[in-house]
Structure formats: structure tokens, C-alpha cells
Amino acid sequence: MDVKLNELGAWLGGRDFTPNGILSAIRRGHDRYYNKYINVKKGGIGGVAMLLVGYVAISYLWEYDHIKHDRWRKYH
């Protein structure tokens, strides 16, 4: 990416965390994803599939505390 790993702290400090800034960051991210994978002439399944996989992953993460009780073994 454009930000090196050791510059991460400085880069994060310079970011705009106001509500407007956060909203504009979300909009920029959305535009980037949309223009790269969806707003094209011949898109494939990838654009939607990635969103669905992300949704599945996030929902698993949010439910993990509940799913913990279905574990087969107590000690790993």
C-alpha cells in the first residue's frame, strides 16, 4: 500500500476523525469498491461474492460468543 508499516502511527494520527471525515472516508471506500468491481461493463460474480463472504464473516464474528458453547472440546 501507499503507507509503510513504520509510518502507520503517524498516518493514523493525521487522519480526520470528525463525523464528516468518517462519513467521507466511508463514501470514498464505497466508491473505490463500487467503481472497481461493480460499475463495469462485464463484471463477474466476484463483486457481489466478496460482499457476501464479508457479511458471513462479520456475522460469525458477532455471534462467536454464542457459538462458543457448541465447541467439541474444552481445551485446545
Added chain:
Amino acid sequence: MLSRLVFVSGIVVHASRCLHTSSQSLAPVPPLPEKGGKVRHGFIPEELFQLLYPKTGVTGPYMLGAGLLLYMLSKEIYVINHETFAAASIGAVIIYGVKKFGPSVGAFADKLNEEKVAKAQEVKDVAMSSLVQATEDEKKEQWRVEGRAMLFDAKRNNVAMLLETNYRERLHMVTNEVKRRLDYQIALQDLNRRLEQEHMINWVEKSVISSITPQQEKESIAKCITDLKVLAKATQAKATA
């Protein structure tokens, strides 16, 4: 594939390519990119493979995936329960459906897109041809205007001729009328003179006749008889001579 559906259904979902972000004018709008970002196996972006290729070669990401999967299974970060079975079945059905019907649906959406584009193109072509025709007609009209000067000259000549004819007619009429009036005056004078002459002659005759007394009449008759006798004698003498 959603891209084709989005395009086809005409949902203007935030036309958010860089329009109106720079001060330069971006007309005509640049065309859509042909293909989206490459995605391997349907949900892993190609960038991951490119990222890991220098360090680990071609099999690197697959090894990473397999290792992560084993780690999550063994540490039971991913728990196998009834939902796993459901997810597996649904995944199988989805993959089968996409593999089987993907290309045909894509082709159908592409065809719809083509029709839309063809219609727009046709409108543009018709507009262009009509504008070209309009410019040609305009040029023709400009050429016609040049000829209009000649038309006006001919018309001007016509009008001048009409005026001339009218003027001559009136002149003619005026001379005729004047001549008629002068002729009338001449005739009037002639009549006057003739009347005076006749009246004078009549009056002289009447006065002469009335002045002949009976005495003079007898003398003149006797003189006529003697003259006649003399004449008779002369002619008799001439006849016998």
C-alpha cells in the same frame, strides 16, 4: 454479474466515477472499464496473490489459506455445528447455480445492454444526420439569396416599364383632348363666318330685288328682247354664211 444487472435495470446507484471533482470539463464522459478487478475463485481478490508472489511464489496464498483453515479448526475458532452443514449445502447449491447459469445470464444482460446502447447510438446518428442536412440546407439558402438580387432587378424593370406605359398613355390622352377642343373652336369660327356670309348674301339679294322698280323691270325686259333679236340675227347670218 451484478454490474450487468445494475446497468440494465438502470438504477443510478450513485454515479460516482470522478464527475465534477476536477475543474476540467469531462465531457464526453469516459466509457466504463471493460472488466472489473480480477477475483480468483469468486471471492479472493487477485491483489493478495500478487502481494505474496515475490516472497512465496504461486502456492503461497493457497498455503496461507490452508494453514489458516487448519488453525481455526484445531483451535475451534471456527466451530463445527449444525450451521456448518447448512452453510455447506447452501454453498454447494450456489456454486452449482453460478457455474451452470452464470454465462447465459451474463449473455442475456449483455444483450440488453447492447440494445440500449444501440438505441442511444441511433438517436445520436439521427441527430447528427439531421444537423448535417440542416447545414446543407442553410448553405443552399445562402446560395439562393445571391440570386435574389437578379429577381429584384427584373421586378424593378417591370415596374419602370409599367410607369413608362402609363405616362405615354396619359400623354396621348391629353393631346387628343386638346386637339378635340381646338377643332371645336375652329368649327365654331367656320360656322360663324358661313352664317355671316349667307346672311349678307341673302340680305344683299333681297335689297337688290326690292330695289328693282317695275319701270326698270319693263326697260330691262325690252332691252333683253332687242338683245335677243340682234343675237338671233347674228346667228342667222352666221348660219347662212
